[in-house]
Amino acid sequence: MGVRTFEYKIDNGDTAWMMVCTTFIFLMAPALGFFYAGLARAKNALSLMYLTVLSVAVVSIQWYLIGFSLTFSATGGPFIGDSVHFLLRSVGVQPHLESQTIPQSVFMIFQAMFACITPGLAFGSAAERMSLGPAILFIFVWTTCVYDIITYWVWGPNGWLNVMGVLDFAGGTPVHISSGLAAVAYAMVLGKRRDYHENVNTPHNVSFVFLGLALLWFGWFCFNAGSALGANAQSVHALICTHLSACVAAVVWVLMDYRHARKWSIIGLCTGAVAGLATITPGSGYVSYSSSLAFGALGSFVCNLAVQYKHKYGFDDALDVFAVHYIGGLVGLVLTGIFAQRNVMALAFPEGTDISSVRIGGWLDGNWMQVPYQLAAIASVSAYSFVVTYIILIVLNMFPFLRLRLADEDELIGTDWAEMGERAYAYLPMEQTQPVEPRDSSASSIEDAATVGSNGVRPNKTLDRIKRLLRADNRRLVVKGVPDLVEDPVVLDFNQQKDLGGIRLSEITHNATGGDLFQKTPAQVRQEQQEAESVDLQDLPMQVVIPDQGPSAQVSLHHRPQPKDKHKEVV
Numbered sequence: 329m330g331v332r333t334f335e336y337k338i339d340n341g342d343t344a345w346m347m348v349c350t351t352f353i354f355l356m357a358p359a360l361g362f363f364y365a366g367l368a369r370a371k372n373a374l375s376l377m378y379l380t381v382l383s384v385a386v387v388s389i390q391w392y393l394i395g396f397s398l399t400f401s402a403t404g405g406p407f408i409g410d411s412v413h414f415l416l417r418s419v420g421v422q423p424h425l426e427s428q429t430i431p432q433s434v435f436m437i438f439q440a441m442f443a444c445i446t447p448g449l450a451f452g453s454a455a456e457r458m459s460l461g462p463a464i465l466f467i468f469v470w471t472t473c474v475y476d477i478i479t480y481w482v483w484g485p486n487g488w489l490n491v492m493g494v495l496d497f498a499g500g501t502p503v504h505i506s507s508g509l510a511a512v513a514y515a516m517v518l519g520k521r522r523d524y525h526e527n528v529n530t531p532h533n534v535s536f537v538f539l540g541l542a543l544l545w546f547g548w549f550c551f552n553a554g555s556a557l558g559a560n561a562q563s564v565h566a567l568i569c570t571h572l573s574a575c576v577a578a579v580v581w582v583l584m585d586y587r588h589a590r591k592w593s594i595i596g597l598c599t600g601a602v603a604g605l606a607t608i609t610p611g612s613g614y615v616s617y618s619s620s621l622a623f624g625a626l627g628s629f630v631c632n633l634a635v636q637y638k639h640k641y642g643f644d645d646a647l648d649v650f651a652v653h654y655i656g657g658l659v660g661l662v663l664t665g666i667f668a669q670r671n672v673m674a675l676a677f678p679e680g681t682d683i684s685s686v687r688i689g690g691w692l693d694g695n696w697m698q699v700p701y702q703l704a705a706i707a708s709v710s711a712y713s714f715v716v717t718y719i720i721l722i723v724l725n726m727f728p729f730l731r732l733r734l735a736d737e738d739e740l741i742g743t744d745w746a747e748m749g750e751r752a753y754a755y756l757p758m759e760q761t762q763p764v765e766p767r768d769s770s771a772s773s774i775e776d777a778a779t780v781g782s783n784g785v786r787p788n789k790t791l792d793r794i795k796r797l798l799r800a801d802n803r804r805l806v807v808k809g810v811p812d813l814v815e816d817p818v819v820l821d822f823n824q825q826k827d828l829g830g831i832r833l834s835e836i837t838h839n840a841t842g843g844d845l846f847q848k849t850p851a852q853v854r855q856e857q858q859e860a861e862s863v864d865l866q867d868l869p870m871q872v873v874i875p876d877q878g879p880s881a882q883v884s885l886h887h888r889p890q891p892k893d894k895h896k897e898v899v
Contacts, residue, residue, distance in 0.1 A: 336422055339429035342558035346434045349554030353441035356547035357384045357448060363540025363598070364452050365752070367647050370532040371742025372456045373752040379463060380448040386467040387444040392416055395443060396436050398476040399484065400424065406488040409480050425485070428557055438554060442499055446475055446507045450717075452647035453511035454732075457521050457739050460747045462730040466720065474510065474716050478502045478709050494705040495664050495690070495698065497566065498555040500610025500657040501705050506713040508654020512643060513717040517725065518733050520644040522740070534594055541598035545574060548605045552612040562675035566612040569620035570605065573612075576624030577604025584632045599652060603631040606656030611664035613676070614689065619667035627659045658706055665699035666691045 361377035368376055387395070397413035402425070404410045413419055416436065424432045447467045451458070479502040481487040482494060494501070531537055552570045556563035581600025585593045607627025608620055615623070634651035645651065668689035677686060690698040724730045738746035745751055 333422070334426050336426065337429060338421065338423070338431060339558065342429045342560075343431065343434055345559035345563070346430050346438055346554060346557065349550035350434070350438045350441055352547045352550040353438070353445070353554070354384065354547075356441075356544055356551065357381055357445050359540050359543030359547060360445065360448050361540070362536045363544060363602075364455065364647055366533040366536025366538075366540060367531045367595075368455050369530075369742070370752055371744055373532065373536075373744065374748060374750055375460060375743035376451070376455055378460065378748065379451045380445075382463060383446075383448040383451075383467055384444040386464055387447065387471050388440055390468050390471050391436075391440045391443055395471060395476050396439070398472070399443075399479045400436075400439065402485045404480065404484060404486055406486055406491070407481070408477050409484060430557060435557070438557075442503060442551075443471060443475055443479075446503050447471060447510075449503070449507035449649060449653055450510040450514060452649040453515040453643075453645040454518050455646040456743065457518055457734050458514070458743070459732055459734050460743065462724050462732055465730065466724060469720055469724075470510065470717060473720065474506060474713055475502060478506050478713065481709070482705065489705050489708070492701055492704070493687075493698070494701050495614055495668050496610045496661065496705070497613040497664075498552040498609045500606075500660045500664070501709050504606050504609065504653045504657025505661070505706060505709045508650050508657060509710050509714040510717040511645060511649035511654070512641075513714050513721060515643040515645050517718065517721040518644075521646070522736065524644050531595060537595060537598050541601055545601060545605065548574070548609075552609060556613055556676060558676075560676060562613050562672075565617075565672065565675055568617060569612045569615060569623075570608055572617060572620045573608035573624035573627070574601045574604040576621050577601060577607065577628035580625050580628040581632055584629070588636075599635070599648070600628045600632070603628050603652050603656045606653050607631075607660040607663070610657065610660045611668060614664060614668040614672055616667070616669060616672060619663075619669075622667070623660060623663055626663065627656050630659050631655050654710075661702045661706055662699060664690065665702035668698065669693055 357380050358377070361380035364376040364380065365373035392415065394411070394414055396416065396419070397411055398404075398409045401409035401412045403412055416433075419432050419436050421431045421433070423430060424435045428435065447470055450470075451463075481489040482496050482501045484490060489501075496502075548570060549567050553563045553567040556566060578597050578601040581596045581603065582592060585591070585596035604624040604627055608623045611623060612620070631652050634655045635648050638645060638648065638651055641650070670683065670686050670689045670693050673689065674681060674683055674686045688695045721732060725732045734743065734746065
């Protein structure tokens, strides 16, 4: 079957804009890795970063071989595309459709980034107990059998949902609905984590979560705005709606968390923003600015409730993929059927286009059948994604070398060390520190002279002297006579669950989104106890010993009695 030819005109501005959008959407994959790694425990952080970037690599190869053709061939049937573009044959300068002004090659790589990030979203539910071995095969098979087919239904020229009239501007159905139910299937096949009923949901690095959210939000602008396939008014409109929805959703989530936990949670802020971004995705180019506020508020509210009741689901969704992405995409699709408007859709057409030639929107335009269309898309895609993903996982798990779940001892050690032989945080004990060469004597004399006061009296306060010596060129010092001035080195034991100690929010009725964020480590507890103790330095003769420097490097520090004359006291 040949490729259709038609007259076309390539717009350089649109092409440049789509290339920029493509590169920024790629940034969302490592951003998702940071976001997921921060939410997980330290011993599983690297594996989640690995999986998000692995998805990019495997899906890009699959997209080149067969994926683009199965998803976007213009000569396919109602359910799946054909082989006309296998190995990217005939994908060149000619636009994909007559209405487009960009080369088909640009459209191909732009859509490839959508496909790349979708399997990475699904892995969040299986975090901390999934084996990394079957991931490469699973990504390839799942993209071919699930993502490509669903995307063809919604966006393929002959796809049955597209022909029926489903509205999905930027991927609520193929990205969020499909990955959300795939995540449920993955979690159910693997089963719960060994310590699921314990307090294991505390994010290990909130800074990673914040960084991941910042990059995701940045990339999401291009994710939605780029779906206009040109630098036009609809693209700008989608960008503004995306931003407004995320802002409202972040505020609503923070307020809901504060109502329960009386704490302002940055995890809640980040999760709420992602919920708002997922909710506005299907309608960002179809709804008004005012409607986008409703998307953010309702999406955040419903997703927050889903997170609160996550333990009633019956499966262990480690990073709330179902509650945030699936529920957010579902709410967004339904609201798109209500708030989509013809005058907003007309922004994609040249100025002066007759409004009657633009398709009608949703309920605000009097199209009462649009919501049933949206519900039909949600039901069919949800069922297909869950069933096919479940079957793929069951078949893979039948092969001994493709076992999906980690062994018990590997789960205790952590995926990073057990499966990768690498650690996110390579803590080294103090004994392994390399000693530094002694400082030049002239430098010491200059430093000592600088400590002499204007009245010729040398300050000799004991604690000031100790601080000076402890700051000297990172030398290894052993302080004798003072209790616990040097904290014990931190050694990370991967065979034992971290003791986070301190306050347990599980005793409170509702927790903030981030879980037990207000814990204290044993080192912090010891430090607070030491600060509370009163120490009489006059009774503590002290000696600072610098290793590898010999006896001459010992400095005796005896507390000098305070002068009786307050006017002569050195401060």
